[in-house]
Amino acid sequence: MPADIFVQRRNNSLFLFAALGALTVGSIVITKYDVAAGFTSVGKALVWGASNFYPDAHSLTKLPEIAQKLWETILMSVAATTVAAVFAVVLAMIGSRTTRINTLFSVVARGLASVFRNIPLVAWAMILMLAFSQSLLTGYLALFFGSLGFLTRAFIETVDEASIHAVEALTATGASYSSIILQAVLPSSLPQMISWLLFMIDTNIRDATLVGLLTGTGIGFSFDLYYKNFQFHDASLVVIVIVIAIIVIETISNYIRRIIL
Amino acid sequence: MTQVSQLSSSPLLQVSNVVKYYDGAKPALDDVSFSIRKGEFVSVIGPSGAGKSTLLRCINRMIEVSRGEVRFEGISVGELKRKDLKRLRSKIGMIFQHYNLVDRLTVIENVLHGRLGSKSTLAGVMGRYSRDEKRQAMDVIAMLGLGDHVYQRCDRLSGGQKQRVGIGRALVQDPKMILCDEPIASLDPNASRNIMEQLKSFSRQMHITLIVNLHQVEFALKYSDRILGVNRGRLVFDGRPENLSPERIAEIYATESIALREVHRPELRPEARYAS
Numbered sequence: 339m340p341a342d343i344f345v346q347r348r349n350n351s352l353f354l355f356a357a358l359g360a361l362t363v364g365s366i367v368i369t370k371y372d373v374a375a376g377f378t379s380v381g382k383a384l385v386w387g388a389s390n391f392y393p394d395a396h397s398l399t400k401l402p403e404i405a406q407k408l409w410e411t412i413l414m415s416v417a418a419t420t421v422a423a424v425f426a427v428v429l430a431m432i433g434s435r436t437t438r439i440n441t442l443f444s445v446v447a448r449g450l451a452s453v454f455r456n457i458p459l460v461a462w463a464m465i466l467m468l469a470f471s472q473s474l475l476t477g478y479l480a481l482f483f484g485s486l487g488f489l490t491r492a493f494i495e496t497v498d499e500a501s502i503h504a505v506e507a508l509t510a511t512g513a514s515y516s517s518i519i520l521q522a523v524l525p526s527s528l529p530q531m532i533s534w535l536l537f538m539i540d541t542n543i544r545d546a547t548l549v550g551l552l553t554g555t556g557i558g559f560s561f562d563l564y565y566k567n568f569q570f571h572d573a574s575l576v577v578i579v580i581v582i583a584i585i586v587i588e589t590i591s592n593y594i595r596r597i598i599l
Numbered sequence: 600m601t602q603v604s605q606l607s608s609s610p611l612l613q614v615s616n617v618v619k620y621y622d623g624a625k626p627a628l629d630d631v632s633f634s635i636r637k638g639e640f641v642s643v644i645g646p647s648g649a650g651k652s653t654l655l656r657c658i659n660r661m662i663e664v665s666r667g668e669v670r671f672e673g674i675s676v677g678e679l680k681r682k683d684l685k686r687l688r689s690k691i692g693m694i695f696q697h698y699n700l701v702d703r704l705t706v707i708e709n710v711l712h713g714r715l716g717s718k719s720t721l722a723g724v725m726g727r728y729s730r731d732e733k734r735q736a737m738d739v740i741a742m743l744g745l746g747d748h749v750y751q752r753c754d755r756l757s758g759g760q761k762q763r764v765g766i767g768r769a770l771v772q773d774p775k776m777i778l779c780d781e782p783i784a785s786l787d788p789n790a791s792r793n794i795m796e797q798l799k800s801f802s803r804q805m806h807i808t809l810i811v812n813l814h815q816v817e818f819a820l821k822y823s824d825r826i827l828g829v830n831r832g833r834l835v836f837d838g839r840p841e842n843l844s845p846e847r848i849a850e851i852y853a854t855e856s857i858a859l860r861e862v863h864r865p866e867l868r869p870e871a872r873y874a875s
Contacts, residue, residue: 347727354638406655410716448612476824490867492727501701503697503698504699504700504701506714507765508712510661510688510691510692510693510778511688511692511712511716511768511769512684512685512687512688512715513685513712513715514723514724515717516720516723516724517720517723517724519711520725521701521715521723522701525704526702526703528699529703585710
């Protein structure tokens with residue numbers, strides 16, 4: 339009955355849309371969200387932003403201070419990401435189905451990565467703050483743990499995808515485990531790994547702002563400080579500087595990606 | 600079990616009563632026995648999923664057998680310790696349907712990978728190859744007709760060229776035997792013929808034993824000294840190509856439905872077989 343499959347497909351789509359609709363309406367009803375007010379307030383927010391949230395001449399005098407904080411934040415993100423990447427490569431080799439030494443270690447490595455990845459960054463920052471108080475180290479470690487979890491997962495998939503066949507071939511030639519890793523696995527996976535690393539640096543610079551807000555360091559703290567003192571002009575300059583920095587870094591990493599891939 | 604000596608009359612490879620289970624239900628290999636002499640060109644044919652790849656991988660222990668024994672040069676492969684297993688593997692080349700190269704590396708680098716099994720771990724890790732090894736690799740590459748592509752990245756090569764790199768990697772191992780897992784299944788007829796000719800010439804000139812899994816019966820008939828037919832894990836034919844009648848072929852490829860076989864395996868129809 340080949341016609342049935344089409345009926346089934348259509349029913350599946352109808353069911354999916356019905357379910358999505360029910361979910362949306364249900365959540366609106368339960369949270370008593372006023373849809374109309376929600377949309378009109380966007381306009382109000384824009385009007386408020388245009389009249390208050392822009393850098394003025396005075397705020398520009400704060401630029402050197404802001405730039406210095408931004409630089410600090412970028413360096414912290416890069417350091418946290420690159421160090422995490424080194425550890426992630428090791429964990430990925432142990433965790434990957436292609437290169438694992440044995441099943442137990444693989445499960446442990448994957449589990450560890452999963453725990454690190456699934457604890458939200460904010461939670462990491464809060465937990466670490468207890469131990470290291472408000473310092474750059476807290477932010478650094480929060481980014482480090484989050485990146486370690488994410489990169490391990492990404493690297494495991496990269497290794498499995500890029501090198502499973504070459505690993506089989508080199509194993510069949512009698513090559514040693516370490517030779518296989520260095521001669522086949524890394525050459526096949528490195529470009530993709532670097533691409534993930536660049537992506538992680540992008541993300542971490544964004545997240546570092548949030549972490550800084552919590553841990554009282556870097557550019558996030560500057561924003562928080564200006565904002566809470568009603569210095570909206572200065573706070574808006576911070577946002578603009580962050581956006582520019584992220585665009586620049588994204589452009590650079592896109593360029594690098596194009597060359598290596 | 601008889602005492603196996605290193606006399607030339609003794610087989611290079613002896614497979615005895617090999618059984619392989621992936622899961623409890625039914626075996627992928629079911630009591631397979633055969634022996635192969637030095638320099639033989641043996642094709643293994645059979646339908647997809649018959650156990651051809653499993654059989655090949657049991658020989659160099661890429662897959663562990665569930666029961667039975669594989670002996671290579673009189674040594675029981677299943678009992679080897681890690682280090683000795685690596686030494687054994689370094690004497691057996693392997694060629695794959697999907698070439699299994701490191702695509703981002705050059706032809707010469709991929710060919711030199713064949714030497715890793717014979718190197719110290721440190722030299723292997725560092726990727727240091729001796730002058731002799733490099734010269735040998737260059738000679739092999741030239742012999743395979745890839746002289747113009749020595750420093751080209753493998754992802755720029757055609758399928759036939761990639762497979763020749765795969766063959767080069769096996770040849771620099773100085774192998775006693777090469778296992779070929781569907782070496783031409785992804786290639787067009789011309790490239791297929793070229794690869795089979797080259798394999799044949801290595802078997803003739805260097806006396807390298809070849810075991811080749813093949814989909815195409817006509818290639819098996821044309822190039823091999825001997826054909827093994829596998830169906831549902833059992834060895835159902837072992838003999839010379841000229842003894843492989845159309846009826847025997849139909850038997851090897853026997854499936855539940857004759858009609859299905861006619862549709863999916865046109866090469867099995869006698870008229871198609873003799874046409875090529």
